[in-house]
Amino acid sequence: MTLHRTTVTKRLFALLASTSLIMAMGACSSDNETQSHEAESTGTTTTVDAGNVVIFTPSDGITISQQTPLSKWEKLVPEIVSSLKDNDVKGSNITVKTASSLDKQSQSVQDYVVNHVNSTSDDAGSSDKTTLVVAPVADTTESDRQYGDYASHDITWDGNSSDEDAQDYAQSAERLVSALQLAQNEGMKVVLVSNTLQGFTPDVYAPMTTAEQVGQLQAKQLVSKLELDKTSSDNPKHIEVLLPYDAADESGNTVDATFAQDVFKGIWSVLGPYFKDGKAVSPSGTLTSSSTESDWVSVAFDAAKSERVKSTLAKRLGMDKDTSRHTRIDGIISCNDYVAGYVSEELNDLGYTGSAADINPSITISGIVDNITGKKDLKKQSVPDPAQAPESDDGDSGTEDTSDSLDEQNSQWPIITGYGAYVSSIPNIVNGKQWMTALENRKTLASDIAQTCVQLNTSGKLAKLTFISSVAMEDEKVPTIQEEALAVSASNLKKTLIEPGYISLAEAGL
Structure with missing residues (x-):
């Protein structure tokens, strides 16, 4: 009993000492309110873990001429990365992977998901806040690519086709769907960009302009x-x-x-x-x-x-x-x-x-x-x-x-x-x-995708993101990023393309 009383007494003295210090700091605040506020904020603010973001996109499509559109993956991805950093995602937590075919992409996604699941299961204390941003590689024709890399395609396949190429394509597509479903089952989120995948429902869809x-x-x-x-x-x-x-x-x-x-x-x-x-x-x-x-x-x-x-x-x-x-x-x-x-x-x-x-x-x-x-x-x-x-x-x-x-x-x-x-x-x-x-409204889309990833990795709540609405997909309601394409004519070219930095005055022939 004596030991218990002694311990309590010590704790009381410590509490009184802390209270006195807080009161003293409050008295000082009347002389320097800004300084005390900063000190208090520094002592109580905690850094929110914005988690990991892994971006899987196609390699840029090759066209038959040097005339290429502004809608290229090599333009969009750096803007997503930049926006992620602006939203407090650490550069070391951002991974970018490109693939020239659906076969290579599906293998890359599968490898990442399996390795990630194994690494997090081995470390019980590790954080598993991860969002995959996936733009599935579409099998496009030369004339399709004349519209740019982003134009949306519905990726579908016939698993019972007798054609060997069709069978290979179906196998790649099914492997990608399986890998993404595994990621979701393990707590990861999936943002599907541009193209849809037969039989797969993402956590968020970011469509581009359809044909x-x-x-x-x-x-x-x-x-x-x-x-x-x-x-x-x-x-x-x-x-x-x-x-x-x-x-x-x-x-x-x-x-x-x-x-x-x-x-x-x-x-x-x-x-x-x-x-x-x-x-x-x-x-x-x-x-x-x-x-x-x-x-x-x-x-x-x-x-x-x-x-x-x-x-x-x-x-x-x-x-x-x-x-x-x-x-x-x-x-x-x-x-x-x-x-x-x-x-x-x-x-x-x-x-x-x-x-x-x-x-x-x-x-x-x-x-x-x-x-x-x-x-x-x-x-x-x-x-x-x-x-x-x-x-x-x-x-x-x-x-x-x-x-x-x-x-x-x-x-x-x-x-x-x-x-x-x-x-x-x-x-x-x-x-x-x-x-x-x-x-495509590329810069705005990059910002939208980045904000969406951070919300999925932190609160999981998307309601406050005004650019998201609910759209039917695979018989389910899916949160969908909505941005309209930018129509450009001479009257708005300066505001729409030059001022945002899509092109320079020199490129416009000025």
Whole structure:
């Protein structure tokens, strides 16, 4: 009993001493409030363990030309890493792994997950706050890659296929799904980026623009610029759609054209009603009022070679053999910037003049340049109402001057749309040869993914992240990061591409 009393007495004295010290510090705070607050914070703040993040992405796709889009994995990954560090993830806790095929990627993910599970089970005191960021490698065609690395694909397979290549692909895909499911079972989180995996539900999905959305975006921009809602069937707009696809692979085997079909599906969901009402027509006749989304093949062409783009356009305009008279063309949906670049070249070779800026008199090339270089703001006005349908050039007018005047009208430069924001295409945006392009909101997506990883590794609560919504996936509701693609034209190029640092003034041709 004596020992117990002695111990209690000592503890009481210690408590009184601590209380006196705290009171003394409080008295000092009246003289230096900021200093005491910092001291108190230093003594009580604990560092939150933001855990580990492992990023698995495809290697950058190789295209047939040096014209490559801004949407490349080698651009996105460093921005995710930088954002993770900004959100207190230690550099030593961030791992990046790339793979050129689904087979190699699935093996890499499996190896990491198994090794991680074994290492954490051997060390009972180790922290297991780990999130895997996985962008599954899709089996894409050359024309698919013209849209950039991020465009979303649904990765599906037939495990019962008799084709040897298909069997290998299915085996790789199933191995990736099994590895990711094991990771989830062991407490790790999975953020799936861009592509979906048949039979797998991630903790969070970060989709990129789908093929259908690529088509919709360009069609909507064209409808707005040409003001098709105000167009009359007596004077319809003349529109062509150039849809690139791969008819066969290098071995001559038929390839999957789903992506191209979906791009046209998106285009036709917007343009279809205007063709049906006669407000839009196709000079080549490839699209009519009775066309449907299943008629994608009528506007599709093999874009493996640049000359194929140019010859296809000349043929569509009926100028492949006779260039003495121009065919009226108001708008061309090129689908991506690779095709748009060669469309511009061919129109120039065929003698079309002017630029997209001429379609809206309030916007001039000098005004565009001044706006981009910061000399003045660009104020856009509505596209003027369409003029009356021009007289035919069949000689009824009886005057050569009228025919020449009509040809001058027909040779007016059309609206050209694209996608991918190729650095090589930006000067065409500036000079008005290409009306618009688009790209993923890469920097914002990188920040979103980083914040999501930290939340998954710490509280696990995503409700406070305003960019996340719930979307159905594999018959389940999955938290999904939502960011729209950035549509870019001359009027917003400076704000959208140059100021955020996607490209420099020099790259824009300025």
